[in-house]
Amino acid sequence: SQQGEEDPQALSIQEGENATMNCSYKTSINNLQWYRQNSGRGLVHLILIRSNEREKHSGRLRVTLDTSKKSSSLLITASRAADTASYFCATDAVSGNTPLVFGKGTRLSVIA
Amino acid sequence: DTGVSQNPRHKITKRGQNVTFRCDPISEHNRLYWYRQTLGQGPEFLTYFQNEAQLEKSRLLSDRFSAERPKGSFSTLEIQRTEQGDSAMYLCASSLEFGDHEQYFGPGTRLTVT
8 A cells, every 4th residue: 555645646837936745644754755757767766854854955855854744845946847757755664674655646747 | 887777678468478577786785675556656565675585575466476586686576477457667676774775766667468
């Protein structure tokens, strides 16, 4: 079963705008990871945030984590057409011995 | 190339045939995972190995599916008597045993069962 739920399911923005995607999950976690997937391809690891962290930055990416609400957000600033992809959050359970549990993803379209 | 590789990239087979996929993880990673992804969904866990030991299998992994990692390096996933419902992208990932368990994915094998 899939634990994470991304919101929105689809998002369309103009190049240069910011894109925000949200993820909610159900159980206690060790960390939360965000991945990008271009159409028909494998997943690319973007960023990992640990359960004791609240915010993390990597280039144009900003991730927040609120463990009390069991939610995370991914912000992509100054979006580019090349950012067009599906974005998934994945959680790593507290035990650390279980695989990642993915949501259904947010499909982002950046229009040039 | 230091990434995860998978072969073949695409496989078309007729219902009832057996297929085998291969995954070569990042060399220093001792954990290897198999996931399945269908259209519009996120990846779903199938099974994972730590070195050569298969530590966990999902309920999605029916009796027709078997995975091996005989020497703790590459892994194979075999599907016997394929069904149309097996059509999906099969993804392999690897990670270190310790630390944050960041998983790095291969490009996937797309299976089409006709």
